[in-house]
Amino acid sequence: MNRKKAVVPSWQYDERAKTGVDYEDTAIAAEYDNQHSRFRDFEKDARMVIQRIDLQPEHTVIDLGCGTGAFVIPAARSCRKVFAVDISPAMLDKCKEKARKAGLGNIETHCAGFLSYKHKGDPVDAIVSVVALHHLPDFWKAVALKRMYNMLKPGGKLYLFDVIFAFPVESYQSELDNWVNGMGEKAGQSMAEETVIHIRDEYSTFDWIIDGMIERVGFKIEQKLSELPYCLTYVNVRL
Template identity: 45%
Template sequence: MSSFPTWYFDESQIVGIDFEDIAQVETFDCKQTSSAPEIEQVLVKRLGISSGHTIIDLGAGTGTFAIQAALKGASVHAIDISRSMLAYAQQKARKMGATTIKFHRDGFLTYKHNDDLADFVITKAALHILPDFWKMVALMRVSSMLKPNGILYLRDVIFSFPISQYEASIDEWIEHSSKPEGEGWTVKDYQIHMREEHSTFAWIIEGMLTRAGFEITQANYLTPTAAEYVCIKTA
């Protein structure tokens, strides 16, 4: 952070999980059922990722998507702010024979892309660590890393329920999504997310994407508390 202003947002101060604790990283990997290898294989195929493509995976976590993209022959830059998360991902990649991944300890606001412009930027369940002001900064930075007509895929906790129903909607989300300890994300995990992280409304994200120079070609509201977007860089 030394090259950034003192008022710059510090992405390393994330909440809820100690991502430098390898035991918690392993637990996180088990909890991320939405990022199982077979699910990421489907996403790689759906986006048309193949040999010759350059991919930036922002918030790569334990590396499951990056590995599946690399196994298709893509050149992947896997970026995460956690040293332990990256070490765990590198170990997984070696075991899987995914040799075309470069790992970078950085975040949305600090990663400097010094390679060819990317064909795809992927970010899943990570942008919510940033307050809305910094989400906008991050999306402008993402745009600068992409080729013209490059693709941004974004999936996250994003709220599409009516604002007037926020209390009932969040209570229902926590009740139906939480798992017992050891089986997935718990009630406490979801409560921490709501108190201390920065998930926002679909209409806010969509406005940011447009202002950052993207055309939203697909907007899928998976549930009232989750959404995914496929966007093309137009500006």
């Protein structure tokens, strides 16, 4: 059999480059659910996503940057198949362990990233990505969005939630201080420190930049919701 190995160009962004929080660290992966459950309700958030993308029992969905499976596990109970994709083996191991314990057999895991995951099956009904896209610098975010567009059926939905800045640039100091302090109050000192790392070393950007990228790759923004000035939800449809 003539199996050609995919050649990765030398200019390709290295998705496993260590910038910001190191999710390949098994200690971070082990503590992730504990840490995050101090300021998130995984089940409630997942129900909201399921409702916003109108996930049906016959649907297939990809979760890109799925982490320990915050969305994957509830989604697998609600639809035909979930493709759980993450660049970190440690995070994916936690997700697999939870799927096993829940007795869910309709989850396919892939250790891959926004820029490397090759979807082999039919185009999917929906893609979900929660607090993950900010790991890519802006140019590569647009490439990732185009790749997601190509994995969806026409009419398919992309649900994107991320740390995206919806405040005017001149108020960045007070907004970022408020975010760090608020996180410290809600989730403790270690999450406040992670927030500092996020701001300093990861690639969150402004909403008007993300709006442009989403539309330029061919999506229609159906909903754009902002509960906080540094978190945004987009529900986009593939035209």
